[in-house]
Amino acid sequence: MAFELPPSSAKRLDDLYKRLQDDVERFVGYPCTAEIDYRELFRFLEFPINNVGDPYKDGTLKLHTHDFEREVIDWFGRLLQAPENSFWGYVTNGGTEGNLYGLYLARELFPSGMTYYSEDTHYSVAKNLRVLNMQNIMINSQPSGELDYEDLRETIKINRHIPPIIFANIGTTMREGIDRIDRIREILDELAIPGFYIHCDAALAGMTLPFIDGAPEFDFSERVDSISISGHKFIGSPIPCGLVLADRNNVQRIARSIEYVGTLDTTITGSRNAFSPLILWYAIQRWGYDGFKERVASCLENAEYAVKKFLENGVEAWKNPHAITVVFPRPSDEIIERWQIAVQEEIGHLLVMPHVTRELIDEFVADYLNHPDTSSSAADS
Amino acid sequence: MAFELPPSSAKRLDDLYKRLQDDVERFVGYPCTAEIDYRELFRFLEFPINNVGDPYKDGTLKLHTHDFEREVIDWFGRLLQAPENSFWGYVTNGGTEGNLYGLYLARELFPSGMTYYSEDTHYSVAKNLRVLNMQNIMINSQPSGELDYEDLRETIKINRHIPPIIFANIGTTMREGIDRIDRIREILDELAIPGFYIHCDAALAGMTLPFIDGAPEFDFSERVDSISISGHKFIGSPIPCGLVLADRNNVQRIARSIEYVGTLDTTITGSRNAFSPLILWYAIQRWGYDGFKERVASCLENAEYAVKKFLENGVEAWKNPHAITVVFPRPSDEIIERWQIAVQEEIGHLLVMPHVTRELIDEFVADYLNHPDTSSSAADS
Numbered sequence: 120m121a122f123e124l125p126p127s128s129a130k131r132l133d134d135l136y137k138r139l140q141d142d143v144e145r146f147v148g149y150p151c152t153a154e155i156d157y158r159e160l161f162r163f164l165e166f167p168i169n170n171v172g173d174p175y176k177d178g179t180l181k182l183h184t185h186d187f188e189r190e191v192i193d194w195f196g197r198l199l200q201a202p203e204n205s206f207w208g209y210v211t212n213g214g215t216e217g218n219l220y221g222l223y224l225a226r227e228l229f230p231s232g233m234t235y236y237s238e239d240t241h242y243s244v245a246k247n248l249r250v251l252n253m254q255n256i257m258i259n260s261q262p263s264g265e266l267d268y269e270d271l272r273e274t275i276k277i278n279r280h281i282p283p284i285i286f287a288n289i290g291t292t293m294r295e296g297i298d299r300i301d302r303i304r305e306i307l308d309e310l311a312i313p314g315f316y317i318h319c320d321a322a323l324a325g326m327t328l329p330f331i332d333g334a335p336e337f338d339f340s341e342r343v344d345s346i347s348i349s350g351h352k353f354i355g356s357p358i359p360c361g362l363v364l365a366d367r368n369n370v371q372r373i374a375r376s377i378e379y380v381g382t383l384d385t386t387i388t389g390s391r392n393a394f395s396p397l398i399l400w401y402a403i404q405r406w407g408y409d410g411f412k413e414r415v416a417s418c419l420e421n422a423e424y425a426v427k428k429f430l431e432n433g434v435e436a437w438k439n440p441h442a443i444t445v446v447f448p449r450p451s452d453e454i455i456e457r458w459q460i461a462v463q464e465e466i467g468h469l470l471v472m473p474h475v476t477r478e479l480i481d482e483f484v485a486d487y488l489n490h491p492d493t494s495s496s497a498a499d500s
Numbered sequence: 501m502a503f504e505l506p507p508s509s510a511k512r513l514d515d516l517y518k519r520l521q522d523d524v525e526r527f528v529g530y531p532c533t534a535e536i537d538y539r540e541l542f543r544f545l546e547f548p549i550n551n552v553g554d555p556y557k558d559g560t561l562k563l564h565t566h567d568f569e570r571e572v573i574d575w576f577g578r579l580l581q582a583p584e585n586s587f588w589g590y591v592t593n594g595g596t597e598g599n600l601y602g603l604y605l606a607r608e609l610f611p612s613g614m615t616y617y618s619e620d621t622h623y624s625v626a627k628n629l630r631v632l633n634m635q636n637i638m639i640n641s642q643p644s645g646e647l648d649y650e651d652l653r654e655t656i657k658i659n660r661h662i663p664p665i666i667f668a669n670i671g672t673t674m675r676e677g678i679d680r681i682d683r684i685r686e687i688l689d690e691l692a693i694p695g696f697y698i699h700c701d702a703a704l705a706g707m708t709l710p711f712i713d714g715a716p717e718f719d720f721s722e723r724v725d726s727i728s729i730s731g732h733k734f735i736g737s738p739i740p741c742g743l744v745l746a747d748r749n750n751v752q753r754i755a756r757s758i759e760y761v762g763t764l765d766t767t768i769t770g771s772r773n774a775f776s777p778l779i780l781w782y783a784i785q786r787w788g789y790d791g792f793k794e795r796v797a798s799c800l801e802n803a804e805y806a807v808k809k810f811l812e813n814g815v816e817a818w819k820n821p822h823a824i825t826v827v828f829p830r831p832s833d834e835i836i837e838r839w840q841i842a843v844q845e846e847i848g849h850l851l852v853m854p855h856v857t858r859e860l861i862d863e864f865v866a867d868y869l870n871h872p873d874t875s876s877s878a879a880d881s
Contacts, residue, residue: 151548359771390740
């Protein structure tokens, strides 16, 4: 197995490594923790490991990490107050798969349902709905990014004969606005809707809100049906991954439908990454509930610091309560490029993840002020 | 970042490592190469890398390996005779995603199409069709696992008004039977079908047939529309991955449909693994066309050796031409368990991957003979 890359190829990898080292220094625009260290786990990449199929049913293939995956799911189950013994979940390849899964379950329960989601919803959801062939209506958002409840109420009202499937954002992509599950349920109650489904896209905030006292609740105690959380965001993973948790009874409905092939094929993907459950397991060992709580508190303080810093310098920055996303007027292309800032129309944002220090914030704000956006119109679609 | 796992957790990982070391020794039942060494790449797991979005359009996020991904796709494009400049592809999370993608494109082109696939098709395809809400008909297979062309002809014939979507198996899961694209096209021509779509699931054989002289052709020169190949099978990867290649024009149809969100979101998953493209790139550097050709030839010889060995011992084993899958009567549960043998009804199979030596084959056959299946009926559904 001794193999040495030809020098030109080896240089390609070295150059890539240097480029990443350089670019990660100013990585403040995306919700991914850059402070990661999983060296302890690299040895598991010596094996063709594969978590094929249901994590709760070990099959013939033994090169798996199902037991670690189950521990991770159980930890999240407790965090999200899932009723013991009646929930199910698996480690996904990321938010898209988790949301696709939740919507798939919803469609199987309510084949003629109508999906409602706000205009601030992540772009992948429209694609998911298209893939699943589900009818849907986009609802207005408030300036905070949160759902416009009046619009939701009025829209469901004229479609009362159609079971509603609510796609709730627990932290929207650009503004980290939180759709309130209690208010959504109030509307459903008020309109006497007999059957409905609520899926929570908690990609980022699923790992922050549960650690913040007094934050809006979105967990299974609020009787939501499924929740998707990303593993490569707040937790930090070099490989996109995530978790989806759902009511076990609903999952069994789709499991049955393909049992004739003799397999409990309950996940979207067949062959599944067995390395990312180890990453999540390791992170849980590393930080635990208390460690994550501390990290979240520190990010919140730093996010507030960033807002203050911007305001002191005359920049109208703001953030939602409980959010680590700081919104500010769209920066110049130079800043977007140098700091990898995601922008949408007239705004940009800073994600105050665990690796984003006050020094880095100071540096960013100074650079932002020194390179104002001079384009005639800041809006871009 | 200095962190040491508590001893009990460290032991868990050590135990897992030992278990995998042990189980990989007799890993002959699944189509995954166990002979892998990607140590050179581990350092890239220090970064939150992410190949979000279209591999051909670098976005704001810089921590990606899009250039390596493009090289991998181009290599496969040449291998599969894709017309330069008019094909497109991306590195997926595995076969399921590649097949889902091909079927998704097919459905967007032919929303009222009918999908035909053989009964030997991988179980995930029925799930894909369900997810995509596509009408479909299962076609009989021949004993070799190959599609029953007569049944296909007769079935399309009575549905000539519906555009056919052919899901072709380039190597079925249990018997590695190959659906012949030339024969399928003959049927479509004969019935004067004006519009159709052909997707090839070439999970395993997509990396063997192109290296075998005189093997059935399934590539873009045969005018198929999309091809999915697994990266963790013949190539060998510790993380499930794959490639999907498709006609660029068809992909642009779905890209357009979500352009209003301002992103060229052409892939099924949003955030995407940026490590697996490095793995595939490295494997291509390591083996190259000639190296893979040699490996395939050696596996074929060893597979023939395995059949001979079984036959010499009175076991009715067989394999398809050009196949590295050796089929034999279902073994006892003890053998299934010890050697991780996938079984279906009355058969089991051996996958003669690059790490499966003649010594290992001898050992398996001896063990198989020593532990015959004593259950009253070998059939199990």
